[in-house]
Amino acid sequence: MKKIIRCDWANKSELEQKYHDEEWGIPVHDDKKLFKMLILEGKQAGLSWTTVLSKMETLCEAFDDFDPKIIVKYDDKKIEDLLKNEGVIRNKLKINAVITNAKEYFKLCEEFGSLDKYLWAYVDNKPIRNSWTKIEEVPAKTELSDKISKDLKKRGFKFVGSTIIYAFMQAVGMVNDHLVTCSFYNKSEEKK
Template structure:
């Protein structure tokens, strides 16, 4: 018998694999949190599947999301990235990735880790919602508004409330699996 999944991923094997293995699983390591933050910023205005299909290209192009390396990117590297057909070539988002890497390291200095900072907003415990249909989940919440505002104050770019709520869902800060999805109780 097939497993019941959230409706948003059904019918695409890449989406289903991502849903089954990663989406909504609590992420506490800074490297993965940074990767998702950058992927979510590139997703702004686009569909997540577009980014997911280019994820491996992003990993190669951005030094496997090594924020220390990314913080030191120069104009030559930016120019190379903007010529890379394997990624989303948006100058503002590429430049935001560099400034976000720098801001990310500042947060680490202040809080010991980005994980401690971001998970502090939910007292280190995922928020467990109870949606019967994924379409009922909000695009933003008061909490994603607050996190977005704080990140912007710290110099982050492309971190609007919708991007941040998607990041919270992806990294398990909020469990928005449908209640009848097999992953709902697993994560």
């Protein structure tokens, strides 16, 4: 059996390995999944991705599987319940951002037809394929993530800074940042 080689960051825990092998970098075109990942990347701000992964099940349950149709209806009682839930990231700004982003999501979809069409147009509907050999070469942000971040902020989205957006682009396969030595470098561009 051939040995699996992963990107350096994915070797710390089984949780990270599973995420790396099964999700990270695989192109996502489903609006609900794109919205969910945008929210989760924002939740990561100031934390490790491992923290988010370890809370994933609870986060999905608490936030109604990140369904924007449900989230836009959240009221003060729901926010209060979320702030009391020890299984989620209890940051009021981040919780309010989820609601704000759900509202802005619908405006964006009305204008562009879908979140997928809006986002993937930035990369001409195909992943940017990088050829990094060392993790140190991978940028935290780029001119493109700056541009997307600026536009999303202008539209009213929260927790969408350039670094968050670049991590999101990597996660949803808009950018293939698997190292060239990674067993998943070529597999990552499969449709999800």
